[in-house]
Amino acid sequence: MSKVRVLFICMGNICRSPTAHGVFQQKVTERGLNDQIEVDSAGTHAYHIGEAPDKRSQATAVAHGYDLSDQRARQVTVYDFNEFDYVIGMDNTNHYNLSKLATEDELSKVHSMMSFAKDRSETEVPDPYYGADGFENVFEMIEVASDGLLEHIIETQLKS
Secondary structure (H helix, E strand, C coil), X not given: CCCEEEEEEECCCCCHHHHHHHHHHHHHHHCCCCCCEEEEEEECCCCCCCCCCCHHHHHHHHHCCCCCCCCCXXXXXXXXXXXXXXXXXXXXHHHHHHHHHCCHHHHHHEEEHHXXXXXXXXXXXXXXXXXXXXXXXXXXXXXXXXXXXXXXXXXXXXXX
């Protein structure tokens, strides 16, 4: 059985997508699914290639029991659509940019993060970079959406 591969995308790959990467990876590990699901993250822009996640994202994650420190930012490429089954944008702009990068056949792989969030009305994960108080809200949104995404993958991809 091949792995289900999930790629989280935000603009610079230092706030939202590494948070989603770390949260989702830990949830996959806790469920014993590392041999079935692979996780990564990237950004639509090349602003922060090679950098660790934003210190505020890391601090928020640590406060909730997650570690993002081993991640490094990279930019999404057209080749990622060949490698990943789910390419998940954090907001409408990322979703739009991913849709433009994907071929017609790859569009079904592009999803919005909040489309997996049960009981949340938000449609986008806002960029917390320029606001000091947004990191906790973003973390909570990502955690809820990650639970929904994992359940979706288990129900649609891993049940046989």
